[in-house]
Amino acid sequence: GQQVKQSSPSLTVQEGGISILNCDYENDMFDYFAWYKKYPDNSPTLLISVRSNVDKREDGRLTVFLNKSGKHFSLHITASQPEDTAVYLCAANSGGSNYKLTFGKGTLLTVTP
Amino acid sequence: AQTIHQWPVAEIKAVGSPLSLGCTIKGKSSPNLYWYWQATGGTLQQLFYSITVGQVESVVQLNLSASRPKDDQFILSTEKLLLSHSGFYLCAWSLGPNTLYFGAGTRLSVL
Incomplete structure (x- = not known):
């Protein structure tokens, strides 16, 4: 089954608003969580990541919230x-020496002027 | 600065024909290397990873194989392509197990 799920394939937000992108996971052993950004015809690049020992991390306009009990x-x-x-x-x-980073399917965010 | 180069940029191949895709990383010693694949409309799936020369671990069985003949080179290949092999192939490198740096990718169409 899909271990990392993004249930919304797309999201449209007006310029100046807050975009909220969601991800659910199944594996209790996951302890590293990341968001990558991908432009059309480009490769994914890392935006922000967080380890399971914190429940929030901010970086400029970006904030990752982690809810471990809710996965x-x-x-x-x-x-x-x-x-x-x-x-x-x-x-x-799942960290340690596990080299298997699992991705969700992606959410297309469109910000309209 | 580290650079990652994938070749070819795109391929159109016939079912049953062989395939070889390559990836070279410059500017980093002993990186971890990865192959990912994304079918059209699908999820980015990890295929293989390698943490050292000559050692490759398979993550998903897709009738593909990978090799790491040199510290900075990662090769993905098969002797017989299937229609289901079509998609976008990405090579990536990392120093630890988490933050990946992707190449530009190879788009493969199997007809």
């Missing part, structure tokens, strides 16, 4: 801009 993490983008329009991929891993 859920989210990415909040404040003051959304048209250049934030892209596919956002969540990813998780």
